[in-house]
Amino acid sequence: MPEHLQLTNQPLISKVKNKETMRILFACLLLVMLFATGLSKLTNRQVKWLKNETPYEKFKRQHVDAKMTAKKCDAEIKNKQIYNVDNSCKKANTFILSDYEKVKAICNGHGSPHKNTCLTESKAKFSIVKCELKNNGGRKPNCQYKGKLLTNRIVVVQCGGLPVHFEKDIVTFESNNTTTGKIPMDDTSVPTNIHV
Template sequence: MVMFLKGMGPLLLFFILGLWLVSPLTQENDREKRFLTQHFDHHPTGRDDNYCETIMRERDLTNPCKDMNTFIHADYPKIKAVCEDNAGDPYQDERFRISKSQFQVTNCRHHGGSTRPPCRYRATADSRYIVIACEHGLPVHLEKTITAKKFT
């Protein structure tokens, strides 16, 4: 066994180093995938209560019923571009970016007493600026949406 490990030393070290380098990227990709699951829908089918109830269930956001969720309706590259200077500006601190233009969004708000499925949602379609957190140029968190940017 020791002879086997001795012969595998450089290869084993290379493998462990590779895992160590890839691990943060995997975590970022997981956060980006979660962001996309929770907030990205390029081609909505309607933007009414039925849309909210269907997409919230399809995206597994109903166990328990999520109180409120916002879906952004745009090409992914346009959302991702908010993480860069050409389409986004710093917002409050270095963690957040605000879009330079508005996005079509649908807010799905839970209504009803129980937090257990079946969940009932009310839809509000709007056009709003998005405030997102970015890590290494990738959107990972939707902080909020706002109707008007305040310039000071």
């Protein structure tokens, strides 16, 4: 009898194992595809949400968080999707440690004009967390920040009826509960004439 017509257990067992293997591989492929589809939908939802937010909603997302700490910079910036438009890491981002209503009030009677600009500085003082980029040239999502908690700060914002842009913070010095000086703080400011 020719070899190809012989019936043996060996080829039959091999075919059964191959079918089981194929089923397992197919099931794994389906799981991977479902997982990838879910991730892309999540990402698309996030992008749609970010594109549809108002300037005030963007300001709140990027700059107002009452529970923020200096140790949470990396996690919160990633979670809140705070990047430059080209997906590079922002050089710095500041979080105001307050509720939305107190920050919103800066533009509604609890702020005053900042010098000769279209900006408004808060009358109230806030604590802030300033997150500064450690890995220059970093790109989303690998941004690493060093956070600093700063207190007794006046914040300067751009208002459009509501805060829409965080400009900077100003450190204040107090003596006997009266303000004796203000120094604007940004990346280039170095106080040299501090008298306390």
